[in-house]
Amino acid sequence: MNILLHTPDGVRDTYGEECMSKKLLADRLTDVLHLYGYQDIETPTFEFYEIFSDERGTVPARNMYRFIDRDGSTLVLRPDITPSIARAVAKYYGDEEIPLRFAYCGNVFVNNPTLQGKLKETTQIGAELIGNTDVEGDAEMIALSINLLKEAGLSEFQIDVGHVGYFNTIAKEAGIEGEALDNLRSLIENKNSFGAESLLETLHVPQEQAEILAALPELFGDDNTIERARAMTKSPQALAVLDYLEKIYNAVCEYGFEKYVTIDLGMLSEYDYYTGIIFRGYTYGTGDALVKGGRYDRLIGQFGAPKASVGFAAVLDELILALSRQHIALPEGPRFSMVLYEPPYREQAVKTANSLREIRRPVSMLKREPDRTISDYIEYGSRFHMESILYIDEDLELTKIDILDGSRKKMPL
Numbered sequence: 001m002n003i004l005l006h007t008p009d010g011v012r013d014t015y016g017e018e019c020m021s022k023k024l025l026a027d028r029l030t031d032v033l034h035l036y037g038y039q040d041i042e043t044p045t046f047e048f049y050e051i052f053s054d055e056r057g058t059v060p061a062r063n064m065y066r067f068i069d070r071d072g073s074t075l076v077l078r079p080d081i082t083p084s085i086a087r088a089v090a091k092y093y094g095d096e097e098i099p100l101r102f103a104y105c106g107n108v109f110v111n112n113p114t115l116q117g118k119l120k121e122t123t124q125i126g127a128e129l130i131g132n133t134d135v136e137g138d139a140e141m142i143a144l145s146i147n148l149l150k151e152a153g154l155s156e157f158q159i160d161v162g163h164v165g166y167f168n169t170i171a172k173e174a175g176i177e178g179e180a181l182d183n184l185r186s187l188i189e190n191k192n193s194f195g196a197e198s199l200l201e202t203l204h205v206p207q208e209q210a211e212i213l214a215a216l217p218e219l220f221g222d223d224n225t226i227e228r229a230r231a232m233t234k235s236p237q238a239l240a241v242l243d244y245l246e247k248i249y250n251a252v253c254e255y256g257f258e259k260y261v262t263i264d265l266g267m268l269s270e271y272d273y274y275t276g277i278i279f280r281g282y283t284y285g286t287g288d289a290l291v292k293g294g295r296y297d298r299l300i301g302q303f304g305a306p307k308a309s310v311g312f313a314a315v316l317d318e319l320i321l322a323l324s325r326q327h328i329a330l331p332e333g334p335r336f337s338m339v340l341y342e343p344p345y346r347e348q349a350v351k352t353a354n355s356l357r358e359i360r361r362p363v364s365m366l367k368r369e370p371d372r373t374i375s376d377y378i379e380y381g382s383r384f385h386m387e388s389i390l391y392i393d394e395d396l397e398l399t400k401i402d403i404l405d406g407s408r409k410k411m412p413l
Contacts, residue, residue: 010112010120017332017385018320022123024331025152026105026316029125032151036144038103038127043084045107049074056083056302057272063111077109080271082311083299085128090303093130099137100130105316118288119317126293126313130300133308135244138277138295139251141310145281145291146257152319153328157283159260159291160220161248162267164274165241166229167216173235174209184213189268191217208233220264223249229265248277273299279312285325290318335387337363340377345392348413352390352398363390378403 007013014022030040049066052058059079066076078084081104093100105125112118127144129137142159149157167188171181180203187195193214200210212232219229226242226249233239245263252261269278274294281291293312300307323330337356341349349365356363366377374391381389381403389401390411398413 010118012119020333021330022316022320024333025320026123026125028151028331029148029314029316030103030105032148033103033125033127033144036101036127036140036147038101041085041088041102041104042106043078043081043088043104046075046077047084047087049076051083051087052076052079056299057274058083059110059270065109065111078106079108079110081106081108081124081126081313082128082273082296085311086296086300086309087303089128089130089307090300090305094305096131099132102128102130104128122318123316124313125316126311128309128311130309131307132310133297135247135251137310138248139255141293141312142248142252142261142279143255143257145279145293145312145314146255146260148314149281149283149290149319153323153330154283154319154326156326157260157281157290158262159279159281160262160264160267161245161277161279162264163241163245163277164269164294165244165276166238166265167213167268169235169237169241170209170212170233174203174205174213176203176205185268188213188216188266191266193217212238216266219266220262223263225263225265245277269294277310281314283322283326285322286318288315288318290314290322334362335385337361338377338381338386338389339363339365339392340368340374340389341365341392342368342394345396348392348396352392352413374401378406 049064052064054061064076064079066074069075085102085104089100089102103126105123107121107123109121112120127141129141142161146159167185171184176184180199184196184199187199196217197214200214205213215232219225223246226246230239230242249258249261249263252258267278267280271294273296275297276295278294279291280289280293282289291312291314293310295308295310297308298306300309320330339349339353346367353363353365368377374389377389378401386403388403391399391401392413393399396413398411400409400411401407
């Protein structure tokens with residue numbers, strides 16, 4: 001029966017200092033979202049399957065955890081929080097015409113193949129700017145994600161910014177659709193130039209579009225990338241996308257964050273609900289994106305209240321992994337103290353503990369067992385990262401024992 005002591009593949013326990021650090025980091029990042037005027041929202045951990053169905057363009061059905069409730073409805077553990085917020089906004093704020101700002105923190109569940117080695121339950125913290133249609137909103141989202149990563153403690157990271165409209169426009173002009181379009185998108189997303197060229201040859205794509213699509217995996221870098229892309233096309237729609245990207249880049253520069261931004265026209269998204277810019281944040285120490293976001297102008301309309309919107313989510317678990325591998329200190333919570341007392345002196349121990357709690361000092365109480373020495377309790381306190389023991393002995397004296405160095409000091413009770 002020992003197998004019950006283990007968690008299923010893809011999920012893990014978080015405890016001790018790591019759990020405390022994760023909660024403190026989430027609080028710190030939430031404070032950043034509040035500074036930008038984003039208000040908290042919570043949606044259910046599970047929803048009707050239709051909220052995340054194929055027409056929403058979210059996670060494939062095969063990667064969702066689905067189950068049936070007692071009424072026969074198909075429910076899913078949410079694989080993505082954005083569609084949930086879209087549903088809630090359509091229900092409660094459908095008539096609101098001025099942009100709304102929402103912040104969230106919650107767990108998502110994606111049934112990735114076990115061999116990928118990815119967590120199947122992760123914690124996301126993110127923001128959604130609802131009802132915004134302009135460059136300023138896109139730039140604010142990118143700037144906010146940069147501020148979030150800086151506040152977490154990172155100094156070396158990059159935000160890759162692309163636009164789904166560039167690929168979609170060129171592919172449409174080339175007449176590529178269906179399975180061929182999905183295959184080409186996958187090759188470009190994986191930076192497989194040779195594979196893209198080979199596929200384009202078999203599809204007999206016109207030369208101009210074929211050259212652009214084959215070049216997309218290499219179209220990334222600073223803002224000169226936009227000029228390189230302009231020189232490759234005469235398409236008014238594609239040029240309009242590039243003009244828009246340039247405006248976003250210039251707006252982000254006004255925040256003073258240009259050094260963190262890379263243009264990547266070959267970056268595409270696994271989420272089909274994105275309609276405009278997409279962006280991801282990367283740093284060394286982890287292969288997955290710390291931040292994923294973009295513009296989704298049609299998703300909320302699918303729930304009956306059309307609103308153009310943009311948002312992003314930071315994956316807290318990936319962020320903590322990156323901080324750890326870069327040897328960047330995680331936030332530390334307050335050190336606990338222990339009030340240790342001999343059995344007859346519980347009343348004095350309670351008064352001592354309460355006086356500390358009144359000044360917001362965390363403290364636990366332990367009755368000394370006759371078969372345990374003071375050293376046993378010092379070792380216990382060390383294991384659980386306590387800072388001191390306040391020992392009330394037979395003489396009704398209070399001794400403060402420093403757990404780190406073992407020093408002792410008599411104190412008035």
